[in-house]
Amino acid sequence: MSTAIIGAGVMGETLLSGLVRAGRRVDQLMVGEKRSERARELEDRYGVAVVSNREAAAKADTVALVVKPQDMADVLAEIAPDLRAGQLLVSLAAGITTAFIESRVPAGVAVVRVMPNTPALVDEGMAAIAPGSHCDESHLAEAESLMASTGKVLRIPEKQMDAVTAISGSGPAYIFFVVESMIEAGVHLGLPRATATELVVQTLVGSATMLRETGSHPVVLREQVTSPGGTTASALRELEIHKVRAAFLAAMEAARNRSRELAEGS
Numbered sequence: 449m450s451t452a453i454i455g456a457g458v459m460g461e462t463l464l465s466g467l468v469r470a471g472r473r474v475d476q477l478m479v480g481e482k483r484s485e486r487a488r489e490l491e492d493r494y495g496v497a498v499v500s501n502r503e504a505a506a507k508a509d510t511v512a513l514v515v516k517p518q519d520m521a522d523v524l525a526e527i528a529p530d531l532r533a534g535q536l537l538v539s540l541a542a543g544i545t546t547a548f549i550e551s552r553v554p555a556g557v558a559v560v561r562v563m564p565n566t567p568a569l570v571d572e573g574m575a576a577i578a579p580g581s582h583c584d585e586s587h588l589a590e591a592e593s594l595m596a597s598t599g600k601v602l603r604i605p606e607k608q609m610d611a612v613t614a615i616s617g618s619g620p621a622y623i624f625f626v627v628e629s630m631i632e633a634g635v636h637l638g639l640p641r642a643t644a645t646e647l648v649v650q651t652l653v654g655s656a657t658m659l660r661e662t663g664s665h666p667v668v669l670r671e672q673v674t675s676p677g678g679t680t681a682s683a684l685r686e687l688e689i690h691k692v693r694a695a696f697l698a699a700m701e702a703a704r705n706r707s708r709e710l711a712e713g714s
């Protein structure tokens with residue numbers, strides 16, 4: 449089964465590198481890339497064939513679309529003449545619905561919508577997948593296997609996709625923002641930047657591992673850290689006063705709304 453990746457930016461290369469690490473044969477992979485300098489870089493780094501979008505669409509059994517949502521209509525118009533019934537299109541673009549894609553490609557082309565995230569680069573990705581209307585189990589299983597090469601995969605109904613995008617798609621950026629803020633705070637408290645960075649990163653990894661390995665609710669884990677009348681209670685009171693919880697809710701609503709807008713091409 450050959451797979452083409454159209455759009456080899458951050459997410460496209462993340463998928464490509466994951467497939468290569470997972471042992472997919474490089475001669476079964478293709479990349480559609482228009483910039484020749486970038487094409488050479490990918491050929492050198494992965495030994496993968498870089499071809500035109502149309503050739504990729506014509507030759508591959510599965511075509512992964514990893515261009516920006518705003519470029520999706522143009523790319524679909526370009527490759528539609530080369531697509532045929534039975535092929536699988538896997539879209540990783542935020543906002544773009546399976547109906548949007550299905551209305552622009554030949555009948556019988558199966559579409560799966562995926563929301564991945566960048567921790568896929570270290571095989572700790574979280575991807576959600578949703579089938580379009582002409583998809584059977586084999587198509588969904590192929591999309592699942594593509595994404596499982598770089599982490600966990602969850603099957604969801606497409607109506608949940610904008611919310612998922614706001615949580616796990618954009619989520620790594622929120623976590624990095626928190627990490628950055630904690631490091632800056634450490635520097636304000638007088639710690640060397642390298643010390644603050646090591647403390648924060650290991651605290652994050654340790655806390656994430658506790659969440660995954662104990663399966664305990666985050667409230668329980670937070671209460672274990674919060675000694676009566678102690679330092680953590682003082683810190684958490686400040687986070688509540690500064691409405692951090694409300695800020696997270698507003699941020700994720702904004703991301704969900706932006707995902708809906710991207711579907712309309714804005």
Ligand SMILES: NC(=O)C1=CN([C@@H]2O[C@H](COP(=O)(O)OP(=O)(O)OC[C@H]3O[C@@H](n4cnc5c(N)ncnc54)[C@H](OP(=O)(O)O)[C@@H]3O)[C@@H](O)[C@H]2O)C=CC1
Nearest residue numbers: 455456457458459460514515516517519540541542564617
């Ligand atoms: N980054 C992330 O964390 C996540 C991204 N996504 C989705 O992945 C998609 C890509 O995002 P991201 O990787 O961040 O963006 P990038 O801008 O890094 O990548 C987009 C790539 O598409 C290429 N491209 C644009 N037009 C064409 C075309 N006509 N033919 C071939 N390639 C083309 C661009 O090339 P050039 O630079 O030369 O224009 C670029 O390399 C988006 O739809 C986004 O919603 C989903 C989840 C997470």
Ligand SMILES: O=C(O)[C@@H]1CCC=N1
Nearest residue numbers: 541542613617618619
């Ligand atoms: O910011 C974005 O639009 C993309 C989708 C999810 C993460 N990055």
